[in-house]
Amino acid sequence: MGHHYVPREHLRRFAIQNKSKFVWMYDKHTRKYREAAIRTVAQENGYYDLETESALAEVVEGPGKKVIDKLLKRDAIDNAERTSLSLYFMIMLSRGPRQRKKSFELVPGIREKVIKETEDLIRQWITDEPGNRMAHHRLQELELARKKFSDEIPQNVMDIIRRPHWSEQTVECIYNMCWHIMPAPLGKYFVTGDTPAHSFESLGLRNLSSEYTISLSKDLALIGDYKRKTGIIYERLDAQVAKEVNRRILSHTERFVFSPRNEKWIDMVAQKNEPYLSHISRYK
Structure with a gap:
């Protein structure tokens, strides 16, 4: 088994219903779907050295998982947990094959x-x-x-x-954002990919117009911005924003998309070479 460039705990949140160890994997190159075991996807032999793999597991993935679990249950998190999750979010932006x-x-x-x-x-x-x-x-x-x-x-x-890059400044940027957590529309879902997070690269993370996006699970996504003060807001359902989240994630996917269902819209959106991505103005 190789090194996972997308954490297995993250992929499990997008598992097929009643098949907790499997996801649908869409390949942008072949334009085909297949049902795949989570332990076998988003990994590659020798992708990291052992030191990096160990550090990711102990310092990033373990602490990050615990805090995400709390967010999914709407539990409060403290400053130290917010810092741990900000590091996790930054690494999710830089660890995949695209970067x-x-x-x-x-x-x-x-x-x-x-x-x-x-x-x-x-x-x-x-x-x-x-x-x-x-x-x-x-x-x-x-x-x-x-x-x-x-x-x-x-x-x-x-x-x-070959090492995921981050800095104290970029982690601090994500920390200082307002985190908007929103649900997927009824009967719909969020997807993830081999690069699970999105930011507008032309802006970076320090610009006041910067936004950070990640699907936390098939049911919840997070958008970070500077339009409001640092904190967490659980937003109401907004179908248009949910579509924009999936467009962003698919635009950063290098090759593989992971989802709980295999539907044609994933292929249609993923194949767009230069998709139009809009800033989200609803959270001003």
Whole structure:
């Protein structure tokens, strides 16, 4: 069994009715559904190193699960629990294959930029000290590095990309939001995916217009924003907002969607390359 990039406890909240160990898994590539055992999905051999896997289980997933369980029962949570859940929410945004793919795609451009800036500095050094053998030697070393890393990514960079990223600032941003918790419409449900959370990447999490979205279960979803002061509000049913939650989650899905039922609308929404996603104005 590989390392899960979506926690099994999270997936269990989207289980098929009367089949608590199974979910419907939709594949965006093949456009097919299949009933799948939760223990076998959203996982990959060697996805994390053992240290990262252990830290996620002990520091993020365990404490996060306990607080989500309280929210699902409408129990109050304290500041320490809110902090634990804010970390959990941030990791859910960054741990999946979508973020990892985007990070790897950035590497060539960043690598070339660093090499070019270094080359400019060395060539200026040579201009200032034409006879300096060390400067010429550094330029040769740089060319060797350019050739070596043109086809491979340095191991230390690989290690950084493979770890879910977060910072105290981003966790604090989620903590400071107002958390609106809303139910799914009668007979409907929320979905989750291989990237279980959504934020508007062009805004980040610090902008006053930023919003954070995650499906807590098939029955409840959470939207965080800065329109109201820090706290938790259990909102009334709003079918349009519920649709927007699912659109957001599906827009961030790299490949796999997990749901309690297999219905055509999931395929229709998931296949949109650049879906229009709107900000939610109802919670002002």
